[in-house]
Amino acid sequence: MPFRPRYTGLIEKYRDRLPISDDTRIISLGEGNTPLIRLNNIPKMMSKKVEIYVKYEGLNPTGSFKDRGMCMAVTKAVEEGSKAIICASTGNTSAAAAAYAARAGITAFVLIPEGKIALGKLSQAMMHGAVVIQIKGNFDVGMQLVKDVAKEAPVTIVNSINPYRLQGQKTAAFEIVEELGSAPDFHCLPVGNAGNISAHWMGYKEYHDHGIVNNLPRMVGYQAAGSAPFIRGHMVDDPETVATAIRIGHPQSWDLAWKLQKESNGWFDECSDEDILAAQKLLAEKEGIFCEPASAAALAGAMRDVNNGKIPEGSKIVCTLTGHGLKDPDTAIKQSTSPLMTVDATMLAVKKAILDNMVG
Numbered sequence: 001m002p003f004r005p006r007y008t009g010l011i012e013k014y015r016d017r018l019p020i021s022d023d024t025r026i027i028s029l030g031e032g033n034t035p036l037i038r039l040n041n042i043p044k045m046m047s048k049k050v051e052i053y054v055k056y057e058g059l060n061p062t063g064s065f066k067d068r069g070m071c072m073a074v075t076k077a078v079e080e081g082s083k084a085i086i087c088a089s090t091g092n093t094s095a096a097a098a099a100y101a102a103r104a105g106i107t108a109f110v111l112i113p114e115g116k117i118a119l120g121k122l123s124q125a126m127m128h129g130a131v132v133i134q135i136k137g138n139f140d141v142g143m144q145l146v147k148d149v150a151k152e153a154p155v156t157i158v159n160s161i162n163p164y165r166l167q168g169q170k171t172a173a174f175e176i177v178e179e180l181g182s183a184p185d186f187h188c189l190p191v192g193n194a195g196n197i198s199a200h201w202m203g204y205k206e207y208h209d210h211g212i213v214n215n216l217p218r219m220v221g222y223q224a225a226g227s228a229p230f231i232r233g234h235m236v237d238d239p240e241t242v243a244t245a246i247r248i249g250h251p252q253s254w255d256l257a258w259k260l261q262k263e264s265n266g267w268f269d270e271c272s273d274e275d276i277l278a279a280q281k282l283l284a285e286k287e288g289i290f291c292e293p294a295s296a297a298a299l300a301g302a303m304r305d306v307n308n309g310k311i312p313e314g315s316k317i318v319c320t321l322t323g324h325g326l327k328d329p330d331t332a333i334k335q336s337t338s339p340l341m342t343v344d345a346t347m348l349a350v351k352k353a354i355l356d357n358m359v360g
């Protein structure tokens with residue numbers, strides 16, 4: 001039986017490209033190395049021919065892309081002697097912070113908007129032993145509080161304003177290039193704080209600058225219509241969307257995002273909540289891939305922009321599916337149309353249920 005070395009996470013794999021030294025104690029949960037899945041059925045339903053791949057970041061240890069950045073942020077915090085980390089979060093950052101703090105043996109403080117984070121994410125933060133502080137305010141308010149309090153208390157901020165976060169997250173672009181043998185023509189992502197889209201661009205540019213790849217993608221960022229500061233052109237004070245992960249009106253990486261939009265010749269656009277949920281469901285029903293609502297914004301936007309010609313026929317597209325569908329079971333069940341029935345526990349009743357629901 002052929003053996004291969006155990007995969008031990010993205011810091012070990014990309015240590016030469018990350019700010020790590022030989023004696024850094026690495027805090028890892030085996031993050032990264034996520035599948036790049038080629039969609040089979042959805043492209044066939046589209047009127048124009050394109051190749052679509054999804055980078056399934058929901059398969060990271062805590063179920064979102066945040067693990068890529070959090071392993072780096074916590075590794076560096078520990079190296080610098082920090083005993084506690086803090087973040088504001090719409091859910092996924094808090095889950096990742098809680099898990100990596102547990103792994104490192106330090107404390108995580110997480111500020112979350114009361115009642116506005118998905119159940120799975122809350123359960124993660126609580127289960128990993130974070131100090132969960134619900135605030136009567138949204139993410140943006142929480143983020144400001146975190147910045148203010150970190151000036152007065154011995155805590156390291158692990159939101160994406162921590163530069164190590166983007167360093168870790170850039171590795172997703174490395175993986176894509178390594179698997180495709182080139183950069184895609186278009187890379188579509190959901191945008192909240194715009195940290196992840198910025199990190200991806202950093203990764204692509206680094207491989208390009210170092211001669212590993214000779215093309216660059218156009219970066220496309222999609223926001224939820226009720227929470228779309230990049231489309232409005234200014235900060236939004238009361239963001240609202242079913243995609244709670246990207247319910248962010250004051251993006252922290254505002255300048256970085258506009259810079260990469262220009263450099264990559266990409267664009268930002270918005271998707272309605274209906275389109276986001278429809279794309280989430282389509283992906284689940286037609287491809288067997290379950291992502292959370294925010295993630296589906298990438299696919300919803302890409303499909304629309306293929307249809308309207310902004311993304312030309314023949315393009316190779318990567319959509320990042322930022323988080324796992326299991327993060328938000330409530331939204332999934334609420335919009336599900338699959339028959340959920342209860343029948344008598346008899347062969348006859350079960351047989352009838354089968355025959356009544358045979359398709360084709």
Ligand code: AN7
Pocket residue numbers: 064088089090091092093094160190191192193194195196197245246292294295322323
């Ligand atoms: C599933 O957890 O900001 O544009 O506090 O969870 O880098 O902010 C989450 C963001 C997309 C947006 N998809 O990424 C948080 C948080 C999912 C997310 C985004 C988030 P950025």
